[in-house]
Amino acid sequence: xxxxAKASAPAKVILLGEHFVVHGEPAIVLAIDRRARVTVxxxxxxxxxxxSEDIGISGFFMDDQFFPQRGGREAERKLEPIYSVAREILxxxxxxxxxxxxxxxxxxxxxxxxxxxxxxxxxxAALCSLFGCDESKDYIFQIAFNAEKIIHGTPSGVDxxxxxxxxxxxxxxSEPIRRLNIDVDLPLIIGNTGKERSTGKLVAxxxxxxxxxxxxxxxxxxxxxxxxxxxxxxxxxGDLKTLGELMNINHELLSALQVSxxxxxxxxxxxxxxxxxxxxxxxxxxxxxxxxxxxxxxxEDVALAIEKAGGEVFVTRKTDIGVTIEE
Ligand code: PMV
Numbered sequence: 437x438x439x440x441a442k443a444s445a446p447a448k449v450i451l452l453g454e455h456f457v458v459h460g461e462p463a464i465v466l467a468i469d470r471r472a473r474v475t476v477x478x479x480x481x482x483x484x485x486x487x488s489e490d491i492g493i494s495g496f497f498m499d500d501q502f503f504p505q506r507g508g509r510e511a512e513r514k515l516e517p518i519y520s521v522a523r524e525i526l527x528x529x530x531x532x533x534x535x536x537x538x539x540x541x542x543x544x545x546x547x548x549x550x551x552x553x554x555x556x557x558x559x560x561a562a563l564c565s566l567f568g569c570d571e572s573k574d575y576i577f578q579i580a581f582n583a584e585k586i587i588h589g590t591p592s593g594v595d596x597x598x599x600x601x602x603x604x605x606x607x608x609x610s611e612p613i614r615r616l617n618i619d620v621d622l623p624l625i626i627g628n629t630g631k632e633r634s635t636g637k638l639v640a641x642x643x644x645x646x647x648x649x650x651x652x653x654x655x656x657x658x659x660x661x662x663x664x665x666x667x668x669x670x671x672x673x674g675d676l677k678t679l680g681e682l683m684n685i686n687h688e689l690l691s692a693l694q695v696s697x698x699x700x701x702x703x704x705x706x707x708x709x710x711x712x713x714x715x716x717x718x719x720x721x722x723x724x725x726x727x728x729x730x731x732x733x734x735x736e737d738v739a740l741a742i743e744k745a746g747g748e749v750f751v752t753r754k755t756d757i758g759v760t761i762e763e
Pocket of ligand 1 (some may be wrong): 453454455456457458547548549550551581586590591592593594595635639718719721722
């Protein structure tokens with residue numbers, strides 16, 4: 437058995453379909469070139485020690501109890517999904533071992549870029565490599581999806597899917613994951629409002645709205661699904677103008693679901709006014725990030741406009757590299 441293993445997994449942006457995807461509609465999502473990296477080591481005791489240097493939290497789990505080292509009880513909430521990944525693998529393979537799990541990530545947290553899923557996916561892969569267990573992507577996806585359920589309650593699974601498989605995916609719950617072979621370059625600018633939010637709370641907010649206004653909200657959600665279906669033609673034809681327009685409609689439907697906020701609106705409108713082909717929030721909303729689709733001659737103008745409106749701009753590219761075992 438190895439004594440150390442390393443793995444990494446990418447962040448994502450949802451091009452179209454967040455929230456609708458939780459209610460059974462499809463989403464189109466792409467992996468981007470920011471990654472979470474996880475190193476795991478065998479310990480001589482049975483403790484599961486987890487440390488995230490970037491967010492300054494650490495502690496260990498022993499018999500399902502948490503003992504914080506840095507970050508107090510908040511650390512437990514954030515580290516629990518990673519613990520659940522480790523526990524699932526140790527239990528399945530009847531391994532009586534302890535491990536150190538060290539996380540280093542360049543993905544902003546709670547921003548809609550799938551940071552928690554990327555960390556769960558990379559942790560699962562590193563642990564499977566360490567213990568010589570099933571390293572198949574399907575198994576890694578399943579473990580990370582189970583961990584997401586601890587954080588978000590009823591996640592669609594889109595985040596761990598794209599982080600595992602990479603590339604551009606068509607994702608719909610209860611359908612096989614489809615990787616799209618689309619050649620078109622998608623020039624996207626990401627703007628971060630810097631406002632942290634909880635995906636679980638926003639998903640619950642939409643659920644509650646749907647319970648109170650079922651006939652209205654189910655129509656908004658199915659209109660969202662139609663946008664995604666229509667966008668496939670635009671993507672295949674490289675018709676970025678139509679894609680941008682569909683992104684704008686997608687954003688307005690998300691506003692109808694009350695998951696936008698003032699900060700996101702201001703970045704989205706700044707991008708559109710500066711000539712973006714389309715702009716929308718990405719991920720759960722309520723803060724976090726927005727994306728703008730831009731033609732090359734407008735890239736600088738749009739990036740500047742987002743910055744002026746208070747956003748932090750990221751330049752990022754799609755990556756085909758999903759989860760990877762590095763050592
Ligand atoms: O904000 P993120 O990166 O956690 O993305 C959430 C996407 C949702 O559709 C809102 C939830 C889900 O599980 O699909």
